[in-house]
Amino acid sequence: MxxxxxxxxxxxxxxxxxxxxxxxxxxxxxxxxxxxxxxxxxxxxxxxxxxxxxxxxxxxxxxxxxxxxxxxxxxxxxxxxxxxxxxxxxxxxxxxxxxxxxxxxxxxxxxxxxxxxxxxxxxxxxxxxxxxxxxxxxxxxxxxxGHDQQARAELIEAVAADREAPELWEKAGLQPWRDRTVVALRLAPPAVGSDITIAVDGRRRNREIREALSVAGPILDSLSATGGIVLLSGRFSYERLTALIQPLMTANWAGGWSCTDVPADTGAAIQAATEIAEVAQRLKFPPAVYPLTQVLFQVQVTRPGPARTALLESLAVVEKNADLWSTLQAYLDCGGNRRECARLLTVHVNTLDYRLGRIRMLTSIDPTQREGWLTFGAALTAHRYVNG
The missing domain is CATH 1.10.490.10 (Globins)
Structure with missing residues (x-):
């Protein structure tokens, strides 16, 4: 044989x-x-x-x-x-x-x-x-x-709502953590396909994320096909977490990062990380896990309220004119460099100056002055976030 x-x-x-x-x-x-x-x-x-x-x-x-x-x-x-x-x-x-x-x-x-x-x-x-x-x-x-999974799901829900209790940790088979790292993930939905493809692809990705982050220590999570919260025991840098997650991703994603050594502040840390991740994804930041220090401006100007409404209204009249709208975006993206902006738009500098003057006349905000440039920059960030 x-x-x-x-x-x-x-x-x-x-x-x-x-x-x-x-x-x-x-x-x-x-x-x-x-x-x-x-x-x-x-x-x-x-x-x-x-x-x-x-x-x-x-x-x-x-x-x-x-x-x-x-x-x-x-x-x-x-x-x-x-x-x-x-x-x-x-x-x-x-x-x-x-x-x-x-x-x-x-x-x-x-x-x-x-x-x-x-x-x-x-x-x-x-x-x-x-x-x-x-x-x-x-x-x-x-x-x-089984019971453990349900208990852990109840625990992270309670932690996020600032109503954790020792008995919930005990029920989940864990000791309460003091130092905690929060990662809020925003994931692009799996590629369009059949329901089976999307479901399996989402579960696969979440399993791989859990396995990768478990290397850093015990975790609790509420991951779904489009993201969720991962809570880690201990303090871990956002750079390390990015390095663990990045190899698993094949599409647009963003993460928010926060740490605390005060258990009662975990809910606030989760809220902060969630806002960071949402801003980073909607504004199309390069895929990574971000701390608040890297998105302070973007988070501040995109929060709902009278200030954001006023910023968006300052753009409304400009947005109606395609030439003025593209000019304002290009001018802000070029950091106020007139020659670079004119080259990017393929127009003469005089044409650019005329358009910037029209924007000043229509809005009473001068984009060529520092205060006006900052105002329009904040407004455009808010606009891109709302429409992201």
Missing amino acids: SDLVARLAERIPEITELAVQAVLRELPYYHQLPPAAIEVDVREIARFNLELFVRGIEQSRPPTEQEIARISHSASRRAQEGIPLGHVLAANYIGTRACWEAVAAMAGPSEAADVSRLGSYVIDYLLLLSQAVTDGYIETTMAVA
Whole structure:
């Protein structure tokens, strides 16, 4: 049988691809997964199972505990992403079937006995595989849906509302934290696709964020598909948190950061971080986790109230004229540099001066003077935030 198994080992890459295509063809749920999920969750585990199958035959032994653990871990991740258990089991069955069909196709007439012995091993292996998948999936499902998760969800809700209590921490299996770091995340919704694609992609991203931030210490979170709050035990810099989160993101995102060593101030810290994240995302800041010190001006001028209303009203008359509107934005973005602004607009400096004069006449605010430039800058920031 060694010759047949050797030929099977040589064809593992080919059989892996056949198994993957069969899974995508026969299980529509998997076909709708994001490309990254197909690569990691289908192709890699299919190859691992085939290698494990061949290695078991070559060495005449069952899989080790470590090998079984990887299968269970893969099933655990599928449970976290909400893929139905039936589909997970079916995917493993289809992969095993592809392997068996390849064996049957390559075996010669004189290898009938070898094929028969391999058939017995396939059945045993499929049984073991199903048990490992089911165990890993059910264990995770029970944990995710269990008491601890509900208790932690209640705890972070209470912390955000400034009504935490020792019994809520105890119920969640935690000791109250003194030093706390808050990260408020604003995430772009997953790419447009089927409901399945969006749901799985969102769960995957949140799982990866939790795993990455757990490196910094224990966390509580209220993450959803579009973001939420992560509360960490201890004090961690926004630079470090950016470095942990950034590699996981493929789209526009922003984070707000705040720290406190006074538990009673956690609600205020969460509110501050939430405002920072919202401002950074709506104003299209480069993706990162930001502290208040880096967005003080933007946060202040975008808060609702009479001042913001007055700032927006100062732009209303300018916004009605396309030339004046584009000129004002370009002039502010160029830092008041007239020659640079004229070059950017492809107009003569005299034309630029005429337009700036028109803006001054219509609004009674002179953008060429320091006070007027600052006023229009604040107004444009508020406008971009409201319409962001």
